[in-house]
Amino acid sequence: MRISSVSILFIAFAALAGCTMAPKYTRPAAPVPAAWPEGEAYKQTAxxxxxxxxxxxxxxxxxxExxxxLIxxxxxxxxxLRVAALNIERSRAQYRIRRSDLFPKVDATADGSVQRISDDLSTTGRGDTVDQYSVGLGVSSYELDLFGRVRSLKDQALEQYLATEQAxxxxxxSLVAEVAANYLTLAADRERLKLARETLESQQSSYNLTKNRFDAGVSSALDLHQARTSVESARVDIARxxxxxxxxxxxxxxxxxxxxxxxxxxxxxxxTLTAMKDFTTGLPSDVLLQRPDILQAENLLKGANANIGAARANFFPRITLISSVGFGSNELSGLFTGDSFTWSFAPRITLPIFTAGENQANLDVAQTDRDIAVAQYEKTIQTAFREVADALxxxxxxxxxxxxxxxxTDATAETHNLSQLRYERGVDNYLQVLDAQRALYGAQQNLIGVRLVRLLNQATIYKVLGGGSK
Incomplete structure (x- = not known):
């Protein structure tokens, strides 16, 4: 009958230990519109x-290829990325540490002592040497998690671990998109460098032609110096x-x-950066919930919510079990013989009476941390919505x-050709040619820039819609 009562007691403890005092988690409503923005800037796709x-x-x-x-x-x-992976390993280990607190820790011990008692201290008036030896197994400071404090801390560690995976x-x-962006930027600057070199060759030819005309008395010194400025300007761009x-x-x-x-x-x-001609954007609620940064923020929010349960449990008693079982003897040879079996069982209950407001302050901190996590979660959603809207x-x-x-650019190129012909036929001065050259060079550079922006936008859309993690 005694064994049955103990079993019932432990079943009751186990049932209570499965509960926590954390508030029921409810995902905050997304503080963004239910659809992506519409307007003149947004392309409507079927x-x-x-x-x-x-x-x-x-x-x-x-x-x-x-x-x-490179990716x-x-x-x-x-x-x-290596640091992020190592953070996962670290958080997994911390979670295992918290989870281990749910189970008793059994230690094996072996002790031996030899003590000389003087005549004055001996109860018999005669000095003596006392030997004591013991071996055993013991459970030290195992907390019965009746109010879910340990389980709440374990839940918080679990959410922290899941957050590092999303991180x-x-x-x-971000790495996939950054490699693509740096790759495209390098390609664009190489095109710009090639254009600057081609422009230098063209300007040098124009300068040589103008110098010959100047030597023949057809062109003025002003035309010659203006042609030289174009050459030097191209050299500056090549260096840049x-x-x-x-x-x-x-x-x-x-x-x-x-x-x-x-x-x-x-x-x-x-x-062609991607073979995709079109894609579906889906609804914000579907797209944003797949972004790992938002999932990470939600995991941190759940962890903060679990901490409230641990803070609430601090107001209630803690029951700690300390026990041991083994053998003890005053002679080493008699350690496992005779009536040397020993055991001890020392439960301890701690009830907070006066903590000078510490427990309430800890609860206030936990609740404030949860509110901060809610605000950060909502801000993460708003930031993600803005990133997608900007890319679209x-x-x-x-x-x-x-x-x-x-x-x-095509029109500017035609203007340059016409101005060059008019100068060679003596209709216009070289200033018209110089202006046309500068306009064409600027238009060609801007065209490279717009092409780069178009390709970067494709990589950005892939990133902000949650692609690249597979």
Missing amino acids: ATDNKPLADIPWQDFFVD NLRK ALALENNRD RRSVQI YTTLVAQDENALNLVVGAPVPAGLRPSALTE AQRGTIDDQLSAQQAF
Whole structure:
């Protein structure tokens, strides 16, 4: 009958230990509209059967083979991603530490002591030497988690661990997009450098022609010096873009985490970054909930909510069990013989009576931390919504901008050709040619910039819609 009562008692303890005093978690409502923005800047697309971008692996999204190899190299060598992975291991270990507190810890002990008692201290008036030896198994300070304090701390550690996993996914998404951005920027600056060199050759030819005309008395000294300014301006741009190309290569090496082989560096902008012509954006509630940064913020919010349960449990008694079982003897040879079996059982209950407001303050801190986590979660959603909306706005207008810039460049090129012919025939002075050259060069540089923005927008949309973590 005694064994049955003990069993019932432990079953009751186990049932109580499964409960916590944490508030019931409810996901906060998303503080953003239920649909993406609409307006003149946003391109209206028909519904498609394409998979959401978050479900498309980066290997399927990017079609440039060199870029694929660089992304794979970055995922293997990038130090930020390594730190994120190590943070997962650290959080997993911390979670295991908290989880172990739910179970008793059994220690094996062995003690031995020899003590000489003097005549004055001996009860018999005669000095003696006392030997004591013991071995046993013991449970030290096992807390019966009746009010869920330990379980709440374990839940908080679990959410922290899950948050680090989402943080690693966020780092990977950002890394994929950053490699693509640095790759495209290097390609654009290499195109700009090539254009500057071609412009220098053209300006040098114009200068040589003007100098011959000046030597023949056909052109003025003003025309000659104006032609020289164009040559020097092109040389300045060559030096500037040479620096930018070197810096772009350094940035690409850093994000990849290893020196980028020369064969993988782009020589010019690709016209097709992805084979996808269109994609579905879905609803904000569907898209945003797949973003790992939002999932990370929610995990942290759940952890803060669990901490409230631990703070509430501090107001209630704690029951701690200390027990041991083993053998003891005053002679080493008699340790396991005779009546040497020993045991002890020492439960302890602690009831907070006066803590000078410490427990209430801890609860206030936990509740405030939860409120802060709610605000951070909502801000993360708002930031994500803004990032997607900005990318969609740029996507809706970038093709028109590219078309207009191309037409402007073509018209400027025709103007330059006509001004060059008029100068050679003596109709206009060289100032008209110089203005046309500068306008054409600027238009060509801007065209490279718009092409770069268009490609970067594709990579950005893939990132902000949650792609790149697979």
